[in-house]
Amino acid sequence: MSIARRRSYGVxxxxxxxxxxxxxxxxxxxxxxxxYALWLSLHKVKVSGLGLGAGARKEVWAGxxxxxxxxTDSELLDGALRVVGYGAIVIPVMLGLALVFALMLDAxxxxxxxxxxxxxxxPYAIPGAVAALLWGFLYLPDVSPFYFVLDxxxxxxxxxxxxxxxxxALSNIAVWGGTGFNMIVIYTSLRSIPAEVYEAAxxxxxxxxxxxxxxxxxxVAPSLVLTFFFSIIATLQVFSEPTTLKPLTNSxxxxxxxxxxxxxxxxxxxxxxxxxxxxxxxxxxTLVLSFGFLRAANSRNKQEAAR
Amino acid sequence: MPNTKQWRxxxxxxxxxxxxxxxxxxxxxxxxxxxxxPVSLTYWTWTPGMDKVVDLWNKGPGKEQQITVTVKxxxxxxxxxxxxxxxxxxxxxxxxxxxEYQALPTLVSNDALADISGEVGDAKKxxxxxVWQQTTLGTDAVYAVPQDIGPMMFYYRxxxxxxxxxxxxxxxxxxxDTARALKEKAPDKDLTTFSANDSGxxxxxxxxxxxxxxxxxxxxxxxxxxxxxTRKVATFWGDLVKEDAIDNQPMYTPAWNKALNTGKQIAWxxxxxxxxTLTTAAPDTKGKWAMAxxxxxxxxxxxxxxxxxxxxxxxxxxxxxxxxxxxAAWLNTDRAALxxxxxxxxxxxxxxxxxxxxxxxxxxxxxxxQADFYTQAAEIAKTTAPSAWGPxxxxxxxxxxxxxxxxxxxxxxxGAALKTMQDDTVADLKKQGFxxxx
Numbered sequence: 001m002s003i004a005r006r007r008s009y010g011v012x013x014x015x016x017x018x019x020x021x022x023x024x025x026x027x028x029x030x031x032x033x034x035x036y037a038l039w040l041s042l043h044k045v046k047v048s049g050l051g052l053g054a055g056a057r058k059e060v061w062a063g064x065x066x067x068x069x070x071x072t073d074s075e076l077l078d079g080a081l082r083v084v085g086y087g088a089i090v091i092p093v094m095l096g097l098a099l100v101f102a103l104m105l106d107a108x109x110x111x112x113x114x115x116x117x118x119x120x121x122x123p124y125a126i127p128g129a130v131a132a133l134l135w136g137f138l139y140l141p142d143v144s145p146f147y148f149v150l151d152x153x154x155x156x157x158x159x160x161x162x163x164x165x166x167x168x169a170l171s172n173i174a175v176w177g178g179t180g181f182n183m184i185v186i187y188t189s190l191r192s193i194p195a196e197v198y199e200a201a202x203x204x205x206x207x208x209x210x211x212x213x214x215x216x217x218x219x220v221a222p223s224l225v226l227t228f229f230f231s232i233i234a235t236l237q238v239f240s241e242p243t244t245l246k247p248l249t250n251s252x253x254x255x256x257x258x259x260x261x262x263x264x265x266x267x268x269x270x271x272x273x274x275x276x277x278x279x280x281x282x283x284x285x286t287l288v289l290s291f292g293f294l295r296a297a298n299s300r301n302k303q304e305a306a307r
Numbered sequence: 308m309p310n311t312k313q314w315r316x317x318x319x320x321x322x323x324x325x326x327x328x329x330x331x332x333x334x335x336x337x338x339x340x341x342x343x344x345p346v347s348l349t350y351w352t353w354t355p356g357m358d359k360v361v362d363l364w365n366k367g368p369g370k371e372q373q374i375t376v377t378v379k380x381x382x383x384x385x386x387x388x389x390x391x392x393x394x395x396x397x398x399x400x401x402x403x404x405x406x407e408y409q410a411l412p413t414l415v416s417n418d419a420l421a422d423i424s425g426e427v428g429d430a431k432k433x434x435x436x437x438v439w440q441q442t443t444l445g446t447d448a449v450y451a452v453p454q455d456i457g458p459m460m461f462y463y464r465x466x467x468x469x470x471x472x473x474x475x476x477x478x479x480x481x482x483x484d485t486a487r488a489l490k491e492k493a494p495d496k497d498l499t500t501f502s503a504n505d506s507g508x509x510x511x512x513x514x515x516x517x518x519x520x521x522x523x524x525x526x527x528x529x530x531x532x533x534x535x536x537t538r539k540v541a542t543f544w545g546d547l548v549k550e551d552a553i554d555n556q557p558m559y560t561p562a563w564n565k566a567l568n569t570g571k572q573i574a575w576x577x578x579x580x581x582x583x584t585l586t587t588a589a590p591d592t593k594g595k596w597a598m599a600x601x602x603x604x605x606x607x608x609x610x611x612x613x614x615x616x617x618x619x620x621x622x623x624x625x626x627x628x629x630x631x632x633x634x635a636a637w638l639n640t641d642r643a644a645l646x647x648x649x650x651x652x653x654x655x656x657x658x659x660x661x662x663x664x665x666x667x668x669x670x671x672x673x674x675x676x677q678a679d680f681y682t683q684a685a686e687i688a689k690t691t692a693p694s695a696w697g698p699x700x701x702x703x704x705x706x707x708x709x710x711x712x713x714x715x716x717x718x719x720x721x722g723a724a725l726k727t728m729q730d731d732t733v734a735d736l737k738k739q740g741f742x743x744x745x
Contacts, residue, residue: 049526142562250716
């Protein structure tokens with residue numbers, strides 16, 4: 001860098017030239033669509049009379065009308081509550097399992113590590129819609145082998161696609177698909193802990209369990225925070241699993257999750273303006289929740305570091 | 308390793324730019340503004356095998372008139388409506404589109420469909436009045452040419468009806484008795500199910516009962532979803548579900564297929580296209596089904612509803628509307644075209660003259676035991692009640708799915724669900740600014 005002290009125009013503008021593709025792409029494929037969505041969310045369609053024939057439909061300014069409608073829409077709020085319930089099951093179970101699996105794989109005497117790692121990770125490679133369809137078949141009493149076995153054993157056969165069990169059924173799909181990914185993230189950071197730390201621990205007479213609880217978990221805390229962060233976002237945006245299960249049961253409505261409501265408004269009702277407003281609200285909530293969490297986690301880390 | 312990072316960014320940038328260029332290239336070849344000389348038209352349709360039917364045109368009448376049609380295969384129903392409307396916003400809708408009858412008012416109210424009465428007015432004589440009326444929306448304009456129809460019928464397992472000593476119901480009261488009689492003889496079996504996942508079935512049943520869901524008075528729409536006729540239908544099915552005389556699980560699921568295939572459900576209220584569905588859903592029951600007219604609300608009546616069916620329409624964005632209209636008329640009235648449509652696409656033609664010719668002389672293979680299948684079907688098609696669609700059928704349909712799914716799950720009041728459907732539909736019309744008569 002120090003050689004480039006010639007104050008030529010070319011060199012000074014070089015960073016901008018390098019930045020240009022990124023900036024253009026950012027503007028075209030990120031800023032512009034978001035701006036357009038915001039613009040849409042502030043407008044609405046006004047029909048006059050019977051609405052037949054040319055010129056019967058006009059796009060007019062709606063102000064915050066669409067936002068007010070969305071925020072007072074009980075369906076959107078109910079959907080948000082359903083998703084919170086779903087997340088309350090998915091996130092702890094999935095991250096708990098991921099952490100346990102990662103610690104087990106990282107333990108000293110394990111065989112078939114790479115095979116096991118791959119086996120746990122594999123469901124992540126299966127697209128969400130396919131996974132949901134696959135599980136949907138297993139949940140339907142008339143076609144599921146599980147129910148066949150339960151029936152033969154004379155055990156009770158719960159309806160997994162209704163009421164409370166529906167949340168378990170949906171969460172199960174997410175846990176099955178997501179545990180492997182989170183495990184890999186945690187496992188990778190476990191592998192990067194220097195060997196001296198373990199040596200010191202062993203010299204101090206720490207048992208493997210103590211090593212796991214006192215050394216490994218605190219040292220992979222940043223990855224735990226990261227996986228938690230990803231999981232919150234994924235949960236708030238849950239769409240494909242309930243959408244895929246919807247045709248199989250009377251219990252999942254077309255507006256089960258907030259994102260399904262957005263989809264329904266945009267492509268079912270053809271009301272892109274309301275959909276844009278709802279999408280904006282979901283984006284803001286997601287941002288606030290996830291960054292709020294990151295901040296809280298960071299400040300705790302700093303406090304601990306200061307101690 | 309900052310170098311790697313930058314390299315990756317550049318690589319991504321190049322990839323995205325290339326992608327964008329390819330997309331742009333795809334978009335621009337649709338334009339054909341040739342008003343004289345050879346004309347090329349784009350046609351969005353979901354009918355399987357349509358490309359082969361269109362080949363007949365391109366090699367025959369299309370070649371003479373220098374009109375070439377290109378088929379672009381699409382997803383069916385509501386998804387395509389959304390896509391057409393989106394394309395129309397950009398003034399890029401294709402010349403020709405396939406549209407279900409109930410979607411026509413939505414498309415017309417978005418000014419997406421052209422009035423082609425001048426070009427296809429003569430075709431009127433080829434269709435039953437109730438069918439044609441759906442493409443005019445009660446005006447002097449003609450917005451589409453009918454393609455296929457779905458008159459509703461009653462399908463039942465002939466062998467099992469005999470085994471359980473059941474009679475084919477002629478009225479809905481007999482239908483309910485049949486369901487109860489079956490429950491008594493075989494408690495683990497169901498006559499049929501009430502499914503909340505296809506609104507078209509319920510709309511057809513209401514249409515049979517005489518419901519008119521959307522009508523106009525002056526410059527206002529009147530929504531009659533919660534009218535006496537529909538209420539009668541909703542209460543009838545709600546009571547059957549409540550007393551467990553029939554099942555309440557949705558159709559088109561693996562479980563439903565199995566129930567039909569194993570004879571757990573022994574009847575299905577459906578439409579003329581049912582043989583195709585049964586062939587894939589219940590392959591083991593081939594030759595065991597029979598078709599009868601839909602049960603009636605009173606012995607003296609002879610009327611049916613329709614479930615499904617679609618039309619060919621010309622868009623306002625088309626630069627060659629009259630050429631497109633010519634093709635639409637040929638496709639749905641020409642004997643050769645209709646025969647090919649039946650063979651390749653498996654559709655039941657709207658044109659009355661074609662309902663007993665070509666592919667419809669012999670019964671569908673799945674119903675080989677019923678020799679007069681299509682003669683009966685044509686008779687039933689004649690009794691189709693008029694339908695009345697409005698500009699927000701999609702909203703009513705979605706509301707039906709949610710309200711009736713939860714009502715049939717909880718075995719609660721179907722009347723309340725119907726009220727929800729009515730209220731949602733009216734609220735949406737008002738929100739959009741339509742004139743609504745109370």
